[in-house]
Amino acid sequence: MLYSPIQPMHIPDNFLSITVSLICWAITIITLGVAISRTNKSLGERQVPLMGVMAAFIFAAQMINFPVLGGTSGHLLGGVLAAIALGPWAGMLVMTAVIAVQGLLFQDGGLIVMGANILNMGLLTCAVGYGLYRSVIGSNRTVKLAVIGVAAWLSVMAGALSTALQIWLSGNAQLQVIVPAMLFFHAFIGFGEALITVAAVLFIIRTRPDLLGEGTESAQGGRGWILTGVLLTLIVVLLSPFASTNPDGLNRVATDLGFIQSAQTASGPLAGYTVPFLESVSASKIVAGVIGIIVVLAIVFITGRSMQNKRGLNTQSNNIQATRPPIENRKP
Amino acid sequence: MHSDAFDRYHHHDSALHRLDPRIKVVVAIAFILSNALLPDGAWMAFGLAWLFLILANALSDLGLGYTFRRSFIALPFALVAITVLFSVPGKPLSQFHFMMWDFTVTDAGLLRFISIVIRSWLSVQMAILLVAVTRFPDLIHAFEHLRVPAILTTIIAFLYRYLFVLTDEVMRLLRARQSRSAAAAGQRSGGGVLWRARVAGNMSGQLFLRSYERSDRIYNAMLARGYDGQLLTLNPHELHARDWAYALAAFLFILATQFVGWF
Amino acid sequence: MPITHPIHKMVFPESEGDVLKVRDLHFSYPDGHVALRGISLNLCSGDKVALVGPNGAGKSTLMLHLNGILEGRGEIELRGLRLSRNNLPVIRSMVGLVFQNPDDQLFSPTVFEDVAFGPLHMGLPEADVRARVTSALEAVRMSAFKDRLSHHLSVGEKKRIAIATVLSMNPSVLVLDEPSAGLDPRARRSLINLLRELPITMLVSTHDMRLVQELFPRTVVMDDGQIVADGLTRDILEDEELLTAHGLEKP
Numbered sequence: 001m002l003y004s005p006i007q008p009m010h011i012p013d014n015f016l017s018i019t020v021s022l023i024c025w026a027i028t029i030i031t032l033g034v035a036i037s038r039t040n041k042s043l044g045e046r047q048v049p050l051m052g053v054m055a056a057f058i059f060a061a062q063m064i065n066f067p068v069l070g071g072t073s074g075h076l077l078g079g080v081l082a083a084i085a086l087g088p089w090a091g092m093l094v095m096t097a098v099i100a101v102q103g104l105l106f107q108d109g110g111l112i113v114m115g116a117n118i119l120n121m122g123l124l125t126c127a128v129g130y131g132l133y134r135s136v137i138g139s140n141r142t143v144k145l146a147v148i149g150v151a152a153w154l155s156v157m158a159g160a161l162s163t164a165l166q167i168w169l170s171g172n173a174q175l176q177v178i179v180p181a182m183l184f185f186h187a188f189i190g191f192g193e194a195l196i197t198v199a200a201v202l203f204i205i206r207t208r209p210d211l212l213g214e215g216t217e218s219a220q221g222g223r224g225w226i227l228t229g230v231l232l233t234l235i236v237v238l239l240s241p242f243a244s245t246n247p248d249g250l251n252r253v254a255t256d257l258g259f260i261q262s263a264q265t266a267s268g269p270l271a272g273y274t275v276p277f278l279e280s281v282s283a284s285k286i287v288a289g290v291i292g293i294i295v296v297l298a299i300v301f302i303t304g305r306s307m308q309n310k311r312g313l314n315t316q317s318n319n320i321q322a323t324r325p326p327i328e329n330r331k332p
Numbered sequence: 333m334h335s336d337a338f339d340r341y342h343h344h345d346s347a348l349h350r351l352d353p354r355i356k357v358v359v360a361i362a363f364i365l366s367n368a369l370l371p372d373g374a375w376m377a378f379g380l381a382w383l384f385l386i387l388a389n390a391l392s393d394l395g396l397g398y399t400f401r402r403s404f405i406a407l408p409f410a411l412v413a414i415t416v417l418f419s420v421p422g423k424p425l426s427q428f429h430f431m432m433w434d435f436t437v438t439d440a441g442l443l444r445f446i447s448i449v450i451r452s453w454l455s456v457q458m459a460i461l462l463v464a465v466t467r468f469p470d471l472i473h474a475f476e477h478l479r480v481p482a483i484l485t486t487i488i489a490f491l492y493r494y495l496f497v498l499t500d501e502v503m504r505l506l507r508a509r510q511s512r513s514a515a516a517a518g519q520r521s522g523g524g525v526l527w528r529a530r531v532a533g534n535m536s537g538q539l540f541l542r543s544y545e546r547s548d549r550i551y552n553a554m555l556a557r558g559y560d561g562q563l564l565t566l567n568p569h570e571l572h573a574r575d576w577a578y579a580l581a582a583f584l585f586i587l588a589t590q591f592v593g594w595f
Numbered sequence: 596m597p598i599t600h601p602i603h604k605m606v607f608p609e610s611e612g613d614v615l616k617v618r619d620l621h622f623s624y625p626d627g628h629v630a631l632r633g634i635s636l637n638l639c640s641g642d643k644v645a646l647v648g649p650n651g652a653g654k655s656t657l658m659l660h661l662n663g664i665l666e667g668r669g670e671i672e673l674r675g676l677r678l679s680r681n682n683l684p685v686i687r688s689m690v691g692l693v694f695q696n697p698d699d700q701l702f703s704p705t706v707f708e709d710v711a712f713g714p715l716h717m718g719l720p721e722a723d724v725r726a727r728v729t730s731a732l733e734a735v736r737m738s739a740f741k742d743r744l745s746h747h748l749s750v751g752e753k754k755r756i757a758i759a760t761v762l763s764m765n766p767s768v769l770v771l772d773e774p775s776a777g778l779d780p781r782a783r784r785s786l787i788n789l790l791r792e793l794p795i796t797m798l799v800s801t802h803d804m805r806l807v808q809e810l811f812p813r814t815v816v817m818d819d820g821q822i823v824a825d826g827l828t829r830d831i832l833e834d835e836e837l838l839t840a841h842g843l844e845k846p
Contacts, residue, residue: 045561052490060498199533469704558716
């Protein structure tokens with residue numbers, strides 16, 4: 001079947017502990033609350049059908065797949081595209097609707113864990129993606145597209161890392177297994193996401209540059225987003241290799257907070273449990289290394305851009321209705 | 333492709349179909365939550381939960397095995413939980429070697445794994461049943477009544493309405509791509525990954541623009557019928573004594589399950 | 596310069612019974628494209644008028660002006676009420692605008708919700724809303740479809756429901772954009788019968804010249820943002836020079 005592609009990030013019910021599920025719901029609800037009040041304030045009334053149809057678009061676009069390697073296929077997840085096209089808050093609401101329908105109607109992701117799914121696949125992807133995009137919004141096309149690609153890849157990695165951490169905090173997997181496993185797997189998914197997002201954005205820029213240009217909702221995001229994006233990126237970059245290779249510290253924190261039973265005290269039974277590939281081949285290190293290089297480049301670049309951009313800041317117009325011509329004039 | 337492929341609703345006129353959607357939503361969530369709260373290895377309680385599910389199936393006229401058959405689609409997900417086997421501290425049961433890894437299955441891990449699979453299985457069946465006996469628009473209304481912000485329910489309503497229209501468009505795009513993915517004799521069809529991604533990206537961009545322009549037309553259609561930024565809906569559902577009775581019975585059953593599970 | 600045919604222009608002068616009056620309407624899109632160059636048009640109560648012309652003539656743009664979705668220079672009056680920003684809600688309930696693509700018009704998950712959308716936003720009480728939904732669905736012979744999901748309807752059914760969504764607002768004039776586009780012969784026939792039966796003033800933009808011939812006593816020809824002819828359908832359909840000049844064909 002072609003509907004709602006099965007995505008490993010959609011956590012089913014009962015894979016997270018109640019505590020973790022509820023904490024994720026709390027974070028999600030608070031963020032969505034902000035998103036709703038922001039969109040109510042800043043978006044015109046025409047934004048309601050726009051967000052609705054865009055949610056259907058993301059849902060449908062996830063069906064457009066392309067063969068990658070031996071039977072696997074890549075497709076869009078859409079968080080970054082939604083955030084770039086609609087602005088971060090509206091993008092989050094749109095992604096929330098998509099994930100809610102996938103969970104409710106297609107049992108693709110559970111209900112109690114829906115808060116976590118929204119957080120991982122909707123909120124984080126939009127925040128990372130938009131944050132990085134926002135930092136290069138005034139740059140030329142090539143730079144923009146490159147950063148969008150990196151942002152799309154990182155958004156998937158951020159979601160995967162957050163999923164891995166939630167599963168670990170629920171006591172259902174070991175940190176040094178789940179983090180590299182999720183990241184390794186999603187490095188490929190993220191690659192597909194990056195390619196397809198960049199190609200889609202390029203297509204939009206070529207056909208309707210006005211939709212992504214100045215004066216659109218997505219150009220209005222505050223500079224706080226840059227900080228958010230860079231911070232989240234840093235967390236992904238620093239935490240991933242740390243969690244994979246040096247899990248004791250995080251384990252202690254989680255044990256102290258009461259999330260998991262201490263693995264150390266049960267040293268006897270677990271003594272035989274080793275995951276040698278982490279020490280020898282170390283896919284996680286390769287992944288981490290790749291992330292590291294890309295991110296360092298990105299950060300250097302972003303810092304440079306935002307310094308350059310400071311001059312152009314106040315040229316943004318704030319009325320989307322006036323600057324975006326209605327569609328009827330597109331008719332010949 | 334026909335839109336029915338997406339519809340999970342099965343039209344019948346059963347007691348469960350007629351039940352107020354709010355009650356159905358709340359009971360389904362309570363049931364799933366209750367499963368999550370049960371301790372590992374509460375076999376009696378799991379059995380009771382399954383009985384609850386069978387009773388609900390019986391009330392739905394869909395046949396006792398309806399959700400059971402459907403649930404197999406979702407079951408492979410449960411295998412993701414296999415890591416649990418080796419992660420929970422406990423008495424080692426068996427140890428085996430796979431490629432270069434050593435795995436130790438612990439008793440607590442096995443218990444947790446089986447419990448998780450059963451819980452997920454139960455929960456997925458309830459979710460399947462919920463959408464099989466409730467029309468999706470009614471579900472959206474139920475969430476509206478349950479204080480989900482209107483902006484979200486509205487987006488979801490639009491998503492549901494245009495899901496069918498846009499997936500049809502995707503199908504047409506995919507078919508157009510297929511029809512042109514030809515190869516000259518002796519040549520390999522298609523370019524590299526980048527090229528394929530580019531094609532898929534262009535299709536997504538195309539779909540994006542069409543959707544964007546459609547949303548403009550929809551907005552005009554809404555304006556033409558008096559929309560002024562405020563979305564109004566009629567309150568189509570009333571709770572009757574019958575609804576409350578079902579709700580009460582369901583909650584007592586779920587409470588009993590919890591009781592059996594813990595004591 | 597567009598070719599104009601003064602002989603046909605303004606055969607129908609203003610009168611007291613006019614439901615709709617448009618005077619010297621101009622409009623340019625923000626990108627500079629001039630879409631309307633001085634449109635004047637009157638619709639008498641009970642008139643059924645066809646609006647024909649090539650793509651890009653400005654037909655849809657004109658229709659979007661009639662209920663104030665687009666705002667141009669010029670005057671529009673409905674039943675003596677001049678369109679302005681203040682009375683937009685009233686005007687919108689008087690002009691029933693049905694868009695070409697019923698998938699754009701039917702944006703609610705269920706038929707009932709869609710037909711109720713207009714009356715609800717007019718601020719009517721619930722009982723009135725329900726009564727209007729019932730009578731609007733009766734008028735288009737779709738009473739049995741009230742609880743259906745919109746995406747389960749056929750194109751012909753969608754078109755009928757789309758008309759019901761504006762009939763439920765009791766409009767003074769019905770404005771339809773390409774009602775017969777995309778219909779199979781049977782659905783088209785049943786739509787034509789429906790339009791003939793509806794006792795309401797209507798302005799219908801179409802490329803379907805057989806529909807024009809069959810249904811509308813009066814035809815308005817638009818090209819390049821102007822009305823180039825306005826007269827009795829049989830006269831206009833006889834004028835082959837006019838038809839050819841504006842890319843139209845005799846049925």
